[in-house]
Every structure is written in structure tokens, then in C-alpha cells.
Amino acid sequence: MINSAYEELINSYFVNDISVTYTLKTDDITVCDKPQGTPYLSRKDEFDDKGYAKKTQSKLSVCAKNGGFYLSLTTESDELSEFGLNLPFKFMGKKNCGGWKKQYLFNSPYASLCSEHIFCYLTNPEGKNLILVCLSEADGWKMDYSLFSGGQYFDNLKILADFDKAYKISNRKTLDVYIGEAGSYLAALKKVSFLKKLPVAHYEKSFVRAGEYIRIDVTGDFDYVVAENEKYNNLGGYALVKGNGYGLITCTPYKSGARGIDCTFYCYDDIEKLRERSMFSVSQKDNALTDGNDCEWKCHVTAILKYMQDYGFNAALYEKIKPDLDVMTERNEDKAKDRQTVYYKARKGFSEYNVFNSDRVQEQFFAAGIFFEAYKTLGEKKYLEYATGAMDCALKRQSADGAIKTTLEWSVKEEDYTTVCCLIIPVIDAAIFLEKIDKARSDRYFECAAKMARHVYERGFDFPTETVLQTEAEPFIEEGSMSCSALTLLYYCSRVKFVKEYVVRAKEILDMHENWVVKTPFAPMFHSTLRWWETKWEGDKDGNALCMGHAWTIWRAEADYLYYTLTGDEKYLLKALNGYASNFSKINEEGKSFTCYQPDYITGGGFTTSGKQVTFKIAHDFPKQTDSGLSRYAWARAEDILKEKSGF
Incomplete structure (x- = not known):
């Protein structure tokens, strides 16, 4: 060991030595050649007992101070391109680390507008959260996603003084980092302010309507904040900043002329006008780049149908979704499309009205939901036929214990999919809609929903999800199944029957799920949930990479909103609004949207096998490719939040 401080650091937070x-x-x-999850493999140099790494002529010193650990790395080599530290934290899923509640999530990375200031907040379900602060200049960080299971695990965090020359040339020879515990994100910001000797801007609400004022809190002493060249004075630890125009606005605190650490909020003009622009900007060109499945890539259909329910039929909008509805109801088997057509006849082991060649049950439930909305909007009886047929088919998957189960090509056994995309929502919606026109079917759907809710309650704190089984790590703990478990219980209590124990359990799950709720004060990240594998299929398809403001954040946001309506706890209304804002803030002024914001500087490279297939660029931005499907899920689930008077 280098010294006692290093030994304490490693034993407390890491699975292996720093290198x-x-x-x-x-x-x-x-x-x-490249494996999955990373565009390239770095070299590695290990330290000896004196903290020296021979291959890179590097020296590491570690000392304990100010409630944490200071790491200082230097090199004398002129031969290095990439240069930094491997920090193999006890990330969630690592074996022999005491179980997932004792492990860490890479929850909230932060970089100031020009990456002058970089720090990362890691959450721990037992509250032993960590703050990592770059004390010297650095190009950024790189997450090494697991080389197995589709990169679905965090493996190793690199803090890089220098990126490889394929990305950027910097030639730094030092790297100074602080790592310490923080009981909360606010405590972490206080530590950052202390270490950097700078004020740090943040907020409790990430959005404001143009012409109104948003409160910007500042940790550390400051004189004023600047937003869009306007100064706003210190009003006692905070400033009130006026929202102007449309888009993301960066707000920077200053002390004695020194620039502090900024935050970025979202300014919008009018939420219904934004919704309108988002609907009319849906592009078949965008959607042609996807596989078109009835779950992720038909969200725009539901969103547009619900928009027309509110504002009346619109021929231009109908033309945007007619091709999707035609494919979904195609009756010629030769023209049917995998994972899109809901085929009206039984075939090849599939029941009638099953999604064509698909056992992915979320596609089945989403398709049924689309057909119900199509019938409500367009009034064509064929859509009611398809809606009930598809839902009846979907509910054949329900087992005696209430779970919705399926077996996919990668499954070893039948798996519980009840909380993969919150399948109870279309069941309850269908039951309510059919009460006056098909009472027997409605009663059956209500009974199925009751069994689903009871199953999720009885399942406790087990959160099965759609994943590949493997032996290299512990079972994957997926935030979506967690948020959908809470949403399942709350949706049932809100729409069908109030069950106190369900609300209590949902609150327990939401409390635990806070570890997957992002705190970074950058609007598309703030109150986003933590995901990083969808970016292989979505956006520029260059993941793995953190996908902030992802549509599935709405599961948590809607759960927060329902908890607020059921209990009156207003802090959950604010959580819900911030969650929705993480999605709305991805929309540009013309109404075009993105699947996510990617804070990763270096993404995983997608489904490629060679560096020759990878675009070596610093990401740390929205994808270049716009999205017209999944990004509309927020609008598909926004009817309640849009009616909230104290909301948008």
C-alpha cells in the first residue's frame, strides 16, 4: 500500500487498486478492434508500494484531509496521449461488495459551461454518498461501461487530465482530485464551494415561463449572478432571475469579479404552444431511422391522438400518424411488419391480435393503448375491435399470481414483465373506458388490474426487468422497474381504489429510487432518472452513454404527481414538474426534440466492432439526430400535469 490514507480510501470505496x-x-x-460499451481500450499502469508507476513515469500521492482524500497524480513522460486515473468504485452490481444497497451509482456528473469545473456526485442507498471534485484542470471523465450484458453496468470511472489525441490534445502532466462523503447533494455543493473557493449556483425548480422569475440559490458568498448579460443581485443567498425568450439559460454567480460555478435552467414561452409545436414537428424521416416497434417508437401516435382529443381533428396531424395506424392494422400477412402489425389471426404459435412475431409484451400493451386512443379520437369501430383484441391477447400473459410474464429469445425462463413500462396503465384506462359500453370486459380488465397491483405489492422490493442474464455481476437493479412499481400502485389507487398500504409501499419505493434521480442543475438532467443503455439504439446510436431527460423519466415524474394528488404532499408536485421539465427542455424552439442529453464526453461507440466504425468526437451534448417517437412519451402522459394550476 502507498500509505494508510490510500489503504483507507481503497477499503472504503473501491473494488481494486487505483491505477x-x-x-x-x-x-x-x-x-x-473494440468491445461493446467502449470505443477503445486504454492501457493500464499500476502503482508500486511507493506510489510510482514505471511505464508512465507517474507518481501518485494520497492524503486524508477535510473529511476526504486528496489524490495528486504527476508524470514525467512525454510519450502519453490519454493520461488520468482509473477509479474502480464499488459500483452497483459488483460482486462481493456487500450487496447493492452498499454500492454506488454514478448519479450526477457536473461540468460548468466550458468544463472549467468538473465534479461528480455518486449516490449510495445507505446514504454514504460521495463527491468527487477535479481540483486541477482536466479534459473530463470517461465511464467504462461493462464489457458484458450490453454495457448495462458501471465498471470503472476514468478521470482524465488528457483525452486521447483522437478526441483532443492537451498535454497536461498533473491531475488533482478530491473524494469525500456527502450526506446530500446540497452538502456536496457546500464541499465543492469550499474546495474551489467559489460560489456554486443551483435551484429547486429547473424551469420558468418567459417573463417570470426563477429563484437561483447560491452556495458560498457571492455578489450577483449573471444570465444573458444581465446582473441580478444577491438577495440573501439567492437571486431572482428573469426568464427571457426560449431555451436553456446559463446562470453564473460572481464574487469580487471572480466567475463562480454555473447552473442552467429552462425557459419556455407557453406550454400548450410548445405542445403544439412538438406535435406538428413529428417527422416520418426521424421515425424511419428506428425499428418502429409499438412501444418506444409509436409514442408520437398516442401523443397526437390525445392532442386531437383536446383540440379537435387536424388533417395534417392525422397524416403524420396514418401510416403507423395502417401498418398496425395491416391484414395482409405478406405486408405485416415485425413488432408493429397487430395481426388479426392466430399464426405460428401467436394468438390472434398479437403483435407480429413479438413476445415483447410491452409492445402488446402499448399497441392496445394506441388503439383505444384511436377509437376515442377517430371513432372508427375497427380500432375498438383491435383495442379489445390486443388487450385480451395481452392479458393471456397474466399468471395466477397477477404477474404479466413472457419468454424472450435471451430468456432462460419465463420472466416477470409487470413493471417493464408500467403495463397496468393501459389496462386500467381500458377498463374505465369500457364501463358503459362493454361492462363484462371492463369488469374483467379491472380484475386483472387488481391482480397486477396486488402482485407488485406482494413482490416487495424485487424489481425484475428486461435484461440479459449473466454471471459476471449481481442481478441488475433497474430504475425503470423500480419507478414503474411505485407508479403501478399509485395509478391503481388514483384511478380504481385507494389502498393505503399501496400508497405507503409506493412511498418506500420512491424514497429508495431517489438514488436514481439526478441532481445536476442542468435542466435536461435535473430530476431525470439514471439510465445509460438506450443510447445504443436511440439518438446517434453511439452509446453506452448516460441518457438524461430520457422519456422513461416520466414514469417517476407521473408517480410523483400521483403521490401528490393522493396525499397532498406538495414537494412531490415539484418533483413531478421537474421530471417533466427534463423532457420538455430537450425541445428546441421549432418543436423538434431529442431522445436525451448525453453528458458523457466519450460515448461507448454503439454496436460497432472496430474503431474504424466509430466517430471519435467529444459528445457532452444533445445527439445530432432529432427524434419524433419516444421523445413524445412525455406528452402522451401529460394530461394530468398540464391541468395542474400550480404547474406549467
């Missing part, structure tokens, strides 16, 4: 991550100037990572 140097590097590439050589003579390396060309753009032509190498």
Missing part, C-alpha cells in the same frame, strides 16, 4: 489509465502518442485507437 494510471493511458494511451501512447504512437497509438492509433481509431483503427483498433
Whole structure:
């Protein structure tokens, strides 16, 4: 061991020793073979007992101070391209680390507008959260996602003084980092302010309507904040900043002329006008780049149908979704499309009205929901036929214990999918809609929903999800199944029958799920939930990478809203609004949207096998590719939140 401080640091937070991550100037990572989850593999240099790494001529010193650990890395080598530290934290899923509640999530990375200031907040379900602060200049960080299970686990965090030359040339020779515990995100910001000797801006609400004022809190002493060249004075630890125009607005605190650490909020003009622009900007060109399945890539259909329910039939909007509805109701088997057509006849082991060649049950339930909305909007009886047929088919998957189960090509056994995309929502909606026109079917759907809710309650704190079984790590704890478990119980209590124990259990799940709720004060990230694998299929398809403001954040946001309506606890209304704002803030002024915001500087490279197939660019932004499908899920689930007078 280098010293006692290093030993304490490793034993407390890491699975292995810290090491140097590097590439050589003579390396060309753009032509190498690549595994999944990363665009290239770095070299690694280990420290000896004196903290020296011979290959890179590097020296690491560690000391304990100010409630944490200071790490200082230097090198004398002129041969290095990438240069930094491997920090193999006890990330969630690591084996032999005491179980997931004792492990860490890479929850809230932060970088100021020009990446001058970088820090990362790691959450721990037992409350032993960590704050990592770059004390010296650094190019950024890189997450090494697992080389197995589709990169669905955090494996190793790299803090990089220098990126490889394929991304950027910096030639730094030092890296200073602080790692310490923080009981909360606010406590972490206080630590950042202390260490950097700068004020730090943040907020409790990430959005404001143009012409109104948003409260910007500042940790640390400051004189004023600046937003869009306007100064706003210190009013006693905070400033009131006026929202102007449309888009993301960065707000920076100053003390004695020194620039502090900024935050970014979202300013919108009118929420219904924004909704209108978002509907009319739906593009078949965008959607043609997806697989078109009835779950993720038909969300725009539901959103537009519900929009027309509120504002009346619109021929231009109908033309945007007619091709989707036609494919979904195609009756010629030769023209039917996998995972899109709901085929009206039984075939090849599939029941009638099953999604064509798909056992992915969320596609089945979403399709049924789309057909019900199509019937409500368009009044064509064929959509009611397809709606009830598809829902009847979907509920054949319900087992005696109430779970919705399926077996997919990667499954070892039948799996519980009840909380994969919150399948209870279309069941309850269908039951309510059919009460006056098909009472027997409605009663059956209500009974199925009751069994689903009871199953989720009885299941406790087990959160099965759609994943690949593997032996390299502990079972994956997926935030979506967690938020959908809470939403399942709350949706039942809100729409069908209030059951106190369900609300209590939902609150327990929401409290635990806070570890997956992002705190970074950048509007598309703030109150987003934590996901990082969808970026292989979505946006620029260059993941793995954190996908902030992802549509599935809405599961948590809607659960927060329902908890508020059931209990009157207004802090959950604010949580819900911030969650929705993480999605709305991805929409540009013309109404075009993105699947997510990617804070990763270096993304995983997508489904590629060689560096020759990878675009080596610093991401840390929205994807270049706009999205017209999944990104509309927020609107599909927004009817309650839009009616909230104290909301948008």
C-alpha cells in the first residue's frame, strides 16, 4: 500500500487498486478492434508500494484531509496521449461488495459551461454518498461501461487530465482530485464551494415561463449572478432571475469579479404552444431511422391522438400518424411488419391480435393503448375491435399470481414483465373506458388490474426487468422497474381504489429510487432518472452513454404527481414538474426534440466492432439526430400535469 490514507480510501470505496489509465502518442485507437460499451481500450499502469508507476513515469500521492482524500497524480513522460486515473468504485452490481444497497451509482456528473469545473456526485442507498471534485484542470471523465450484458453496468470511472489525441490534445502532466462523503447533494455543493473557493449556483425548480422569475440559490458568498448579460443581485443567498425568450439559460454567480460555478435552467414561452409545436414537428424521416416497434417508437401516435382529443381533428396531424395506424392494422400477412402489425389471426404459435412475431409484451400493451386512443379520437369501430383484441391477447400473459410474464429469445425462463413500462396503465384506462359500453370486459380488465397491483405489492422490493442474464455481476437493479412499481400502485389507487398500504409501499419505493434521480442543475438532467443503455439504439446510436431527460423519466415524474394528488404532499408536485421539465427542455424552439442529453464526453461507440466504425468526437451534448417517437412519451402522459394550476 502507498500509505494508510490510500489503504483507507481503497477499503472504503473501491473494488481494486487505483491505477494510471493511458494511451501512447504512437497509438492509433481509431483503427483498433473494440468491445461493446467502449470505443477503445486504454492501457493500464499500476502503482508500486511507493506510489510510482514505471511505464508512465507517474507518481501518485494520497492524503486524508477535510473529511476526504486528496489524490495528486504527476508524470514525467512525454510519450502519453490519454493520461488520468482509473477509479474502480464499488459500483452497483459488483460482486462481493456487500450487496447493492452498499454500492454506488454514478448519479450526477457536473461540468460548468466550458468544463472549467468538473465534479461528480455518486449516490449510495445507505446514504454514504460521495463527491468527487477535479481540483486541477482536466479534459473530463470517461465511464467504462461493462464489457458484458450490453454495457448495462458501471465498471470503472476514468478521470482524465488528457483525452486521447483522437478526441483532443492537451498535454497536461498533473491531475488533482478530491473524494469525500456527502450526506446530500446540497452538502456536496457546500464541499465543492469550499474546495474551489467559489460560489456554486443551483435551484429547486429547473424551469420558468418567459417573463417570470426563477429563484437561483447560491452556495458560498457571492455578489450577483449573471444570465444573458444581465446582473441580478444577491438577495440573501439567492437571486431572482428573469426568464427571457426560449431555451436553456446559463446562470453564473460572481464574487469580487471572480466567475463562480454555473447552473442552467429552462425557459419556455407557453406550454400548450410548445405542445403544439412538438406535435406538428413529428417527422416520418426521424421515425424511419428506428425499428418502429409499438412501444418506444409509436409514442408520437398516442401523443397526437390525445392532442386531437383536446383540440379537435387536424388533417395534417392525422397524416403524420396514418401510416403507423395502417401498418398496425395491416391484414395482409405478406405486408405485416415485425413488432408493429397487430395481426388479426392466430399464426405460428401467436394468438390472434398479437403483435407480429413479438413476445415483447410491452409492445402488446402499448399497441392496445394506441388503439383505444384511436377509437376515442377517430371513432372508427375497427380500432375498438383491435383495442379489445390486443388487450385480451395481452392479458393471456397474466399468471395466477397477477404477474404479466413472457419468454424472450435471451430468456432462460419465463420472466416477470409487470413493471417493464408500467403495463397496468393501459389496462386500467381500458377498463374505465369500457364501463358503459362493454361492462363484462371492463369488469374483467379491472380484475386483472387488481391482480397486477396486488402482485407488485406482494413482490416487495424485487424489481425484475428486461435484461440479459449473466454471471459476471449481481442481478441488475433497474430504475425503470423500480419507478414503474411505485407508479403501478399509485395509478391503481388514483384511478380504481385507494389502498393505503399501496400508497405507503409506493412511498418506500420512491424514497429508495431517489438514488436514481439526478441532481445536476442542468435542466435536461435535473430530476431525470439514471439510465445509460438506450443510447445504443436511440439518438446517434453511439452509446453506452448516460441518457438524461430520457422519456422513461416520466414514469417517476407521473408517480410523483400521483403521490401528490393522493396525499397532498406538495414537494412531490415539484418533483413531478421537474421530471417533466427534463423532457420538455430537450425541445428546441421549432418543436423538434431529442431522445436525451448525453453528458458523457466519450460515448461507448454503439454496436460497432472496430474503431474504424466509430466517430471519435467529444459528445457532452444533445445527439445530432432529432427524434419524433419516444421523445413524445412525455406528452402522451401529460394530461394530468398540464391541468395542474400550480404547474406549467
